[in-house]
Amino acid sequence: xxxxxxxxxxxxxxxxxxxxxxxxxxxxDLSAKELHALExxxxxxxxxxxxxxxxxxxxxxxxxxxxxxxxxxxxxEGTVISGLVRxxxxxxxxxxxxxxxxxxxxxxxxxxxRFAQKLTKKPVKGMxxxxxxxxxxxxxxxxxxREEACLAFARLLHQEAVALRDAGAKIIQVDxxxxxxxxxxxxxxxxxxxxxxxxxxxxxxxxxxxxxxxEIFEYFNKLPVDQLDLEMSNSGLDLLDRFKREPLKKEIAFxxxxxxxxxxxxxxxxxxxxxxxxxxFRPDQLYIDPDCGLKTRTVEEAQAxxxxxxxAARAVREAHHLTSGKG
Amino acid sequence: MVRTxxxxxxxxxxxxxxxxxxxxxxxxxxxxxxxxxxLQEAEREVVKAVLREQNEAxxxxxxxxxxxxxDSQSHIARKLASVEINGLVRYFDTNTYxxxxxxxxxxxxxxxxxxxxxxxAQANSRAPVKAVLTGPLTLSTLAxxxxxxxxxxxxxxxxxxxxxxxxxxxxxxxxxxQIDEPALxxxxxxxxxxxxxxxxxxxxxxxxxxxxxxxxxEVTKIFKELQAAPADLLGLDLVQGAKTWGLLSKSGSxxxxxxxxxxxxxxxxxxxxxxxxxxxxxxxxxxxxSSYLSPSNGLEFLPRDKAREKLRILVAAAKHAGVxx
Numbered sequence: 071x072x073x074x075x076x077x078x079x080x081x082x083x084x085x086x087x088x089x090x091x092x093x094x095x096x097x098x099d100l101s102a103k104e105l106h107a108l109e110x111x112x113x114x115x116x117x118x119x120x121x122x123x124x125x126x127x128x129x130x131x132x133x134x135x136x137x138x139x140x141x142x143x144x145x146x147e148g149t150v151i152s153g154l155v156r157x158x159x160x161x162x163x164x165x166x167x168x169x170x171x172x173x174x175x176x177x178x179x180x181x182x183x184r185f186a187q188k189l190t191k192k193p194v195k196g197m198x199x200x201x202x203x204x205x206x207x208x209x210x211x212x213x214x215x216r217e218e219a220c221l222a223f224a225r226l227l228h229q230e231a232v233a234l235r236d237a238g239a240k241i242i243q244v245d246x247x248x249x250x251x252x253x254x255x256x257x258x259x260x261x262x263x264x265x266x267x268x269x270x271x272x273x274x275x276x277x278x279x280x281x282x283x284x285e286i287f288e289y290f291n292k293l294p295v296d297q298l299d300l301e302m303s304n305s306g307l308d309l310l311d312r313f314k315r316e317p318l319k320k321e322i323a324f325x326x327x328x329x330x331x332x333x334x335x336x337x338x339x340x341x342x343x344x345x346x347x348x349x350x351f352r353p354d355q356l357y358i359d360p361d362c363g364l365k366t367r368t369v370e371e372a373q374a375x376x377x378x379x380x381x382a383a384r385a386v387r388e389a390h391h392l393t394s395g396k397g
Numbered sequence: 398m399v400r401t402x403x404x405x406x407x408x409x410x411x412x413x414x415x416x417x418x419x420x421x422x423x424x425x426x427x428x429x430x431x432x433x434x435x436l437q438e439a440e441r442e443v444v445k446a447v448l449r450e451q452n453e454a455x456x457x458x459x460x461x462x463x464x465x466x467x468d469s470q471s472h473i474a475r476k477l478a479s480v481e482i483n484g485l486v487r488y489f490d491t492n493t494y495x496x497x498x499x500x501x502x503x504x505x506x507x508x509x510x511x512x513x514x515x516x517x518a519q520a521n522s523r524a525p526v527k528a529v530l531t532g533p534l535t536l537s538t539l540a541x542x543x544x545x546x547x548x549x550x551x552x553x554x555x556x557x558x559x560x561x562x563x564x565x566x567x568x569x570x571x572x573x574x575q576i577d578e579p580a581l582x583x584x585x586x587x588x589x590x591x592x593x594x595x596x597x598x599x600x601x602x603x604x605x606x607x608x609x610x611x612x613x614x615e616v617t618k619i620f621k622e623l624q625a626a627p628a629d630l631l632g633l634d635l636v637q638g639a640k641t642w643g644l645l646s647k648s649g650s651x652x653x654x655x656x657x658x659x660x661x662x663x664x665x666x667x668x669x670x671x672x673x674x675x676x677x678x679x680x681x682x683x684x685x686x687s688s689y690l691s692p693s694n695g696l697e698f699l700p701r702d703k704a705r706e707k708l709r710i711l712v713a714a715a716k717h718a719g720v721x722x
Contacts, residue, residue, distance in 0.1 A: 158493055
């Protein structure tokens with residue numbers, strides 16, 4: 071039986087050389103080919119790092135993405151990319167604008183999945199920005215209805231999910247950070263994610279973060295995926311009591327690392343968090359990961375955090391005589 | 398026959414190099430390469446440009462665009478006594494974030510918050526500049542309360558503090574003051590708290606025109622109560638709050654309105670004639686001559702070029718409504 075498998079949510083920080091290269095490419099001072107080579111280099115480095123520290127389910131680190139919605143939209147016909155809008159502070163991003171019927175130009179993330187999977191024997195996650203988030207984070211000048219736009223994205227992203235599976239992905243994660251923004255639209259989200267995951271024989275995961283979980287709790291068991299990936303340490307682990315009363319019928323990837331803090335959590339603190347999770351969830355149901363993508367941390371911070379996370383998970387396994395199930 | 402107003406915030410950067418001056422200045426400030434004065438200068442240049450854009454578009458009541466605000470909550474709360482500013486939290490359904498205020502003791506007004514900013518803006522605008530404040534219900538709802546334990550006294554103290562700020566703004570010459578209560582669209586049950594707070598604030602407005610603005614949703618459940626609000630104008634988001642439009646078009650409004658009919662959350666351009674027609678269906682049901690047409694909320698959620706376009710649409714729609722009337 072596998073227990074306490076370690077993984078990551080998706081993004082890792084880009085190394086300095088890649089940040090500089092992206093800035094140069096944006097100004098037209100670096101060719102797309104040269105940039106691509108550096109993105110491959112960074113991806114390979116992150117896969118190597120995850121192998122080194124012994125993460126069970128690696129990710130490609132999204133070194134080739136800017137914004138998670140914009141990256142997918144850039145590869146979907148019927149969208150253009152807007153000017154800059156503010157996220158917070160001095161951070162800005164470009165939003166997709168839907169101007170026509172959405173159509174898939176071809177697989178979006180499949181080549182990157184293949185590239186990463188070739189570098190490791192462990193199962194790399196396929197990663198899709200979910201249809202509800204794609205809709206919520208886009209301007210819509212075409213459909214005129216949030217539901218229609220969302221379902222249009224869902225149908226395309228289903229094709230992407232199938233293409234990832236056909237390329238060998240054993241695990242497919244749908245990212246829906248916008249999940250908790252409008253509670254009255256949760257049925258739409260369930261329907262849209264259901265379209266994406268329909269008929270997939272892979273393991274499916276839904277990741278969300280930084281929302282009011284209490285309001286969405288009753289939907290957790292209705293989400294059409296095998297595993298929920300939740301930010302738990304930032305919200306002070308206060309959801310655990312509710313899970314005790316209303317058990318989760320799915321697997322859970324339990325965030326034990328605060329991705330917005332510079333502080334590298336000590337191994338003991340992470341162990342404590344895992345032990346708490348183990349009082350509610352079965353070891354085979356429980357996966358260990360950071361709260362969210364680590365891209366806003368420095369490379370050093372992200373690596374130190376992941377290293378401690380893996381060490382802590384290993385220590386808890388040993389203390390409970392569990393194995394990772396990997397032999 | 399219907400005038401135009403904006404709601405508050407406005408995009409602070411655009412695509413061109415010149416329009417990114419503030420982004421560069423903040424980055425340099427963060428690295429310690431420029432001081433606070435230079436940063437303030439960069440901010441003020443953008444405030445001037447934003448006011449110029451609104452004046453040139455022909456908006457009747459403008460705003461400073463909240464260019465210097467980190468966000469709608471911490472900019473107001475940070476200058477009140479007993480408030481600390483904490484980490485980032487998602488702001489309603491906007492995919493933007495605010496720094497969350499934490500209240501550790503009785504909240505009090507100790508110093509002017511917006512007065513200097515307002516004075517600077519008014520000195521750089523032909524049209525009257527509206528002073529915009531986040532309302533006591535919204536401030537309390539989005540903050541962490543470590544002191545009061547109950548929303549009632551918390552809202553009450555915030556309202557008293559904001560009343561002092563409004564008095565200072567009016568003394569400085571502000572003729573238009575707006576209190577934003579987006580929280581009402583999410584928590585309509587708190588309407589009486591919001592209106593009690595507004596009552597306190599209204600007592601210091603003097604001769605200024607006071608607007609209560611709700612956005613990010615509909616307010617049909619509390620429309621009756623809002624009609625009795627101690628404000629001169631009621632601002633409504635009629636895009637995300639399309640249901641409010643449904644009610645309004647049937648029953649009209651005793652109180653003059655700020656009609657948020659231009660979609661400030663989507664880039665799709667409205668047809669000004671269609672908007673004008675929509676406004677004119679309210680003839681006889683709403684005092685349009687005392688009302689304003691506006692975006693559904695602040696324009697900051699749009700790219701700068703699209704925000705400019707929305708200003709043009711807004712003014713064109715009001716003109717069509719005037720001609721057709």
